[in-house]
Amino acid sequence: MVQLSLFQRRNLPRLVLIVLGGLLLVNLIASPPQRQQLLNGLAIGSVYAIFALGYTLIFSILRIINFAHGAVFTVGAYFTYFLVGSPVGFNGILAQQRLPFSMTFVVAMFVGAVGAGLLSILLEWLAFRPLRAKGADPLLTLVSSLGVAIAIVNIIQLLVGAEVYSYPANPFNPILEPVFGKIPPAVNFGTPDAPVPVRTIQIIIFVFSMIIVAILTWWINATKVGKALRAVSEDATTSDLLGINTDRLIMITFFVSGFVGAIAGTLVGLSVSIKGPYFGIDFGLKGLAVIVLGGLGDIPGAVVGGLLIGLAEAFVPSAQVAWKEAVAFAVLFIILLVRPQGLLGRVVVQKV
Amino acid sequence: MNQSSTNTNLARAFTIGAILAVVLLIVRYSQVRGSVVVLMAINAVLALSLYLPLMTGQLSLASPGFYAIGGYIAAIFSTKVFTNVGTPFPIPLIIVEMAISAAVCGFVAVLVGIPALRLRGIYLALATIALVEILRVAALNLEITGGAVGIFGIPQPFATIASLEYLYIAVPLLLFSMFFVARLEQSRVGRAFAALREDELAANAMGINPTYFKVLSFALGAMLAGVAGALAGHFLNTWNARQGTFDASILILAYVLVGGSRTFIGPVLGAALLSALPELLRDLGDISGIPAWLVSFFKDGRLIIFGMLIAAGAYFFPYGLITPEIFRRRKRELTPRALNKAAVQEGKSHL
Numbered sequence: 001m002v003q004l005s006l007f008q009r010r011n012l013p014r015l016v017l018i019v020l021g022g023l024l025l026v027n028l029i030a031s032p033p034q035r036q037q038l039l040n041g042l043a044i045g046s047v048y049a050i051f052a053l054g055y056t057l058i059f060s061i062l063r064i065i066n067f068a069h070g071a072v073f074t075v076g077a078y079f080t081y082f083l084v085g086s087p088v089g090f091n092g093i094l095a096q097q098r099l100p101f102s103m104t105f106v107v108a109m110f111v112g113a114v115g116a117g118l119l120s121i122l123l124e125w126l127a128f129r130p131l132r133a134k135g136a137d138p139l140l141t142l143v144s145s146l147g148v149a150i151a152i153v154n155i156i157q158l159l160v161g162a163e164v165y166s167y168p169a170n171p172f173n174p175i176l177e178p179v180f181g182k183i184p185p186a187v188n189f190g191t192p193d194a195p196v197p198v199r200t201i202q203i204i205i206f207v208f209s210m211i212i213v214a215i216l217t218w219w220i221n222a223t224k225v226g227k228a229l230r231a232v233s234e235d236a237t238t239s240d241l242l243g244i245n246t247d248r249l250i251m252i253t254f255f256v257s258g259f260v261g262a263i264a265g266t267l268v269g270l271s272v273s274i275k276g277p278y279f280g281i282d283f284g285l286k287g288l289a290v291i292v293l294g295g296l297g298d299i300p301g302a303v304v305g306g307l308l309i310g311l312a313e314a315f316v317p318s319a320q321v322a323w324k325e326a327v328a329f330a331v332l333f334i335i336l337l338v339r340p341q342g343l344l345g346r347v348v349v350q351k352v
Numbered sequence: 353m354n355q356s357s358t359n360t361n362l363a364r365a366f367t368i369g370a371i372l373a374v375v376l377l378i379v380r381y382s383q384v385r386g387s388v389v390v391l392m393a394i395n396a397v398l399a400l401s402l403y404l405p406l407m408t409g410q411l412s413l414a415s416p417g418f419y420a421i422g423g424y425i426a427a428i429f430s431t432k433v434f435t436n437v438g439t440p441f442p443i444p445l446i447i448v449e450m451a452i453s454a455a456v457c458g459f460v461a462v463l464v465g466i467p468a469l470r471l472r473g474i475y476l477a478l479a480t481i482a483l484v485e486i487l488r489v490a491a492l493n494l495e496i497t498g499g500a501v502g503i504f505g506i507p508q509p510f511a512t513i514a515s516l517e518y519l520y521i522a523v524p525l526l527l528f529s530m531f532f533v534a535r536l537e538q539s540r541v542g543r544a545f546a547a548l549r550e551d552e553l554a555a556n557a558m559g560i561n562p563t564y565f566k567v568l569s570f571a572l573g574a575m576l577a578g579v580a581g582a583l584a585g586h587f588l589n590t591w592n593a594r595q596g597t598f599d600a601s602i603l604i605l606a607y608v609l610v611g612g613s614r615t616f617i618g619p620v621l622g623a624a625l626l627s628a629l630p631e632l633l634r635d636l637g638d639i640s641g642i643p644a645w646l647v648s649f650f651k652d653g654r655l656i657i658f659g660m661l662i663a664a665g666a667y668f669f670p671y672g673l674i675t676p677e678i679f680r681r682r683k684r685e686l687t688p689r690a691l692n693k694a695a696v697q698e699g700k701s702h703l
Contacts, residue, residue, distance in 0.1 A: 336479045
């Protein structure tokens with residue numbers, strides 16, 4: 001199910017779609033008023049994409065939607081916040097405490113992501129593996145993952161309260177300034193007369209997410225573990241017989257999924273700040289729209305789906321901005337009715 | 353005694369335990385906090401509304417959406433349309449609101465259901481999650497639903513808000529729903545539902561129209577959720593967009609799965625137990641002699657325990673507390689096949 005090579009004959013429709021999409025983008029870039037929405041949409045869309053990759057990796061090998069992914073995303077964002085040395089707010093058991101050490105932002109982000117990856121493995125041990133060993137209904141696994149998600153979110157609330165947390169401003173500047181010189185708060189994509197300002201942080205988020213997507217694509221396509229992953233997603237029983245250690249592979253997948261989920265959490269936190277323990281749950285629901293749009297278990301599909309949902313949200317007119325939250329779900333609903341296999345997915349023939 | 357009958361006995365013990373627990377909870381809370389008992393009944397109706405589509409094998413998480421619609425209908429009609437009816441608010445008008453909710457929810461369910469029920473399994477669940485979220489955002493933004501603030505001061509049919517007297521409406525509603533579902537299971541329609549759940553292709557080949565029966569079960573569930581919402585609107589006195597959310601979908605699903613999704617008793621019992629659980633945990637904190645940190649954990653960490661119970665329940669009670677086996681007669685063990693099996697074990701087969 002993990003679809004990789006675009007340049008095959010059966011992927012022709014996807015290529016056509018991507019080329020058409022590209023042409024549309026070029027057209028939009030040409031007109032300044034829409035350029036700003038476009039760039040902001042791409043930035044948030046790229047985060048949706050890496051978040052959805054975590055979902056879709058697990059779905060492609062287990063055929064289960066991991067509803068706790070939103071909780072791992074939240075945990076990652078909080079880990080980064082505390083690792084940079086910021087204090088806990090006024091609520092929760094740990095009120096007003098802080099870690100005895102601090103890290104620079106980028107290091108904290110990766111250490112936090114490793115922590116979230118380990119949490120994700122713990123999840124697999126507690127909520128997924130026991131049920132898999134019993135051969136339980138996938139629906140039960142879904143419920144189990146939801147139960148764990150509720151528990152995690154409320155543990156966060158008990159420990160650090162439900163306040164809004166913000167990262168220190170411009171955390172990437174210490175690394176970028178030696179290379180690029182002074183970093184302005186916003187970059188003008190228009191002419192000096194008709195400025196089209198886009199926040200620098202959005203551009204950094206976009207570039208960073210695309211690097212993560214590139215690394216993941218390389219990992220799945222070119223490494224041995226990636227090959228094993230593709231084999232398991234195609235046929236778990238046969239790959240087990242052929243000597244692939246399925247349980248170990250599932251563990252690795254959970255780690256990677258948690259890792260990218262946590263990076264997505266930090267990036268969203270950077271863009272709009274951490275809005276309390278529940279912010280990952282809402283984001284997780286939108287992530288569902290992304291993976292369905294791209295086709296469940298389809299990796300390039302998740303990236304395209306993420307960018308499209310981000311763009312669709314960015315182009316909601318400012319008068320109707322309150323309806324923005326519904327866009328992803330409207331897209332999800334329509335896609336399910338029109339093309340349930342997803343934009344790029346293959347039709348699965350039902351066997352009797 | 354063989355393995356399966358031991359399991360059945362264990363399951364029976366759990367069932368009796370669960371029923372006893374529910375009775376004890378009702379007795380306790382009807383004296384202290386009547387609202388809990390009413391909530392148990394309303395949630396039981398909601399659990400049945402999710403059970404109905406499940407009878408045809410369709411996992412629909414749309415109940416909170418229809419519940420929200422029902423609540424808004426009750427809130428809007430009682431605060432804007434039936435204004436000169438005096439206090440307390442007449443109960444027959446609540447029943448009128450319930451009927452309107454049922455009609456509207458049934459209509460919406462048919463509209464949504466015909467295209468959506470072509471989807472199976474997780475896809476249908478996702479479509480219904482999307483529906484619930486779209487309805488929530490709509491409720492937040494429309495003027496008639498009171499936006500983010502919602503609708504306040506929904507008239508009360510009884511002297512106090514959220515009183516135990518609501519049981520006069522909630523219990524008949526629950527009993528009627530249970531009776532309806534029980535009768536439905538025995539009817540031709542119910543058997544068609546079961547056939548679809550077991551094997552849709554085979555059922556189709558036998559002349560059962562899958563779309564018709566799936567939409568029917570979905571619409572019946574939606575109507576039940578709408579009726580529950582109309583009652584809950586009055587009961588809670590205020591109604592807003594927080595009433596029908598994804599969280600509620602999960603809670604209702606938990607009621608059904610913890611209770612058992614193969615009989616209509618299961619969802620009712622699961623809803624009663626789990627709706628009382630947060631209150632029960634709060635009360636546990638009042639027992640003297642337990643350490644202070646545990647008290648605060650019971651009070652603030654109720655949802656942590658709740659989440660863990662859902663996860664553990666999925667592992668330890670995969671078929672829920674109530675399974676169909678416990679209602680089967682033991683007579684079944686004396687079939688020729690069972691006799692033959694026993695004979696084989698003793699070393700002398702009849703065959």
